[in-house]
Amino acid sequence: MLSAKVMDAIRLLNQLRKYPVFGAEEVADILECKKRYANLVLNRLYNKKAIKKSDFGKYTLCNLAQTIATHLVEPSYITGWYALKIYGLTEQLPQQIDVLTSKKKNKIIVSFGRERIRYLKVNKRYLFGFFNEVSEQYTMNLASPEKSLIDCLFFDLAPLSIIMQAIKLAKDKNCLDKSKKICLGLKNKQFLKKAGIVFDSSGYDMHKYFKNYLDYNPLVMNKKLCGLLDKSKFRKWGVKCR
Numbered sequence: 001m002l003s004a005k006v007m008d009a010i011r012l013l014n015q016l017r018k019y020p021v022f023g024a025e026e027v028a029d030i031l032e033c034k035k036r037y038a039n040l041v042l043n044r045l046y047n048k049k050a051i052k053k054s055d056f057g058k059y060t061l062c063n064l065a066q067t068i069a070t071h072l073v074e075p076s077y078i079t080g081w082y083a084l085k086i087y088g089l090t091e092q093l094p095q096q097i098d099v100l101t102s103k104k105k106n107k108i109i110v111s112f113g114r115e116r117i118r119y120l121k122v123n124k125r126y127l128f129g130f131f132n133e134v135s136e137q138y139t140m141n142l143a144s145p146e147k148s149l150i151d152c153l154f155f156d157l158a159p160l161s162i163i164m165q166a167i168k169l170a171k172d173k174n175c176l177d178k179s180k181k182i183c184l185g186l187k188n189k190q191f192l193k194k195a196g197i198v199f200d201s202s203g204y205d206m207h208k209y210f211k212n213y214l215d216y217n218p219l220v221m222n223k224k225l226c227g228l229l230d231k232s233k234f235r236k237w238g239v240k241c242r
Contacts (some may be wrong), residue, residue: 012041013050016061020138021071023058055110062136065115069099070141072110073119076101077130077141080157083148089166091156098157102127120155129182145170148180153195154186160198160228167202180206184213193219197237201230207237214238 011021015030016022026039026183042059044049054060054068062068070076080098084090096109102124129147132139143151149166152158158166170176176199181200183195183206192210197219200204218240226241234240 016239020062021054021060021068023060054112065097065112065134066140067115067135069097069117073101073103073105075127077143079143079148079151081162083143084166087145089169090162092162146175146182149179150182151197154191160225164202167199176204180209189215190219193237197229197233197239200233
């Protein structure tokens with residue numbers, strides 16, 4: 001027969017399952033106790049490996065880093081290389097989970113199990129194009145396929161070779177038309193040139209959609225990156241290599 005303490009711990013854990021991430025505040029509400037005692041309870045559960053540490057003062061019962069990633073800071077969403085992998089737009093394994101947020105986070109890199117979560121603070125105007133997706137028994141905020149592609153280019157979240165492979169695969173998933181609308185919505189002429197030459201070199205020409213928004217200032221790119229692109233299209237997009 002289980003002891004009273006074990007039964008109490010089981011009841012507490014069952015109540016904590018409704019939270020993807022929890023801390024002393026949630027435990028104090030459940031037990032109707034002070035936060036000091038709630039922290040003591042959490043430490044005991046952690047030391048007995050009944051719960052996992054997800055961040056400073058935060059714990060979880062989840063198994064996947066993607067599940068907790070957007071619950072550690074809000075508003076936020078998962079994007080970049082990791083999102084491309086979720087959508088089957090790359091076969092390469094990402095190095096980490098990239099999360100965009102408009103809030104400052106003291107810990108930029110969070111390790112969870114064998115995975116890493118990287119938080120990048122951006123202007124709140126860039127936080128769009130994502131939705132709730134089921135992960136384990138909870139939800140995570142995930143960028144759409146087209147927003148993941150554009151974020152990779154705009155914030156340099158993946159190697160250019162990975163992005164170009166994803167664009168070629170995305171042609172079969174009908175998400176490139178939405179990509180050009182996102183590019184125009186960012187209202188950045190230099191980025192329109194960057195997106196233009198990358199998409200054009202990957203077999204999708206956006207020049208007729210972008211040409212009225214371009215200027216005569218050249219887009220200067222690294223020689224190594226230029227080597228991956230179609231040089232015959234450099235003049236059209238105003239690309240110069242250095």
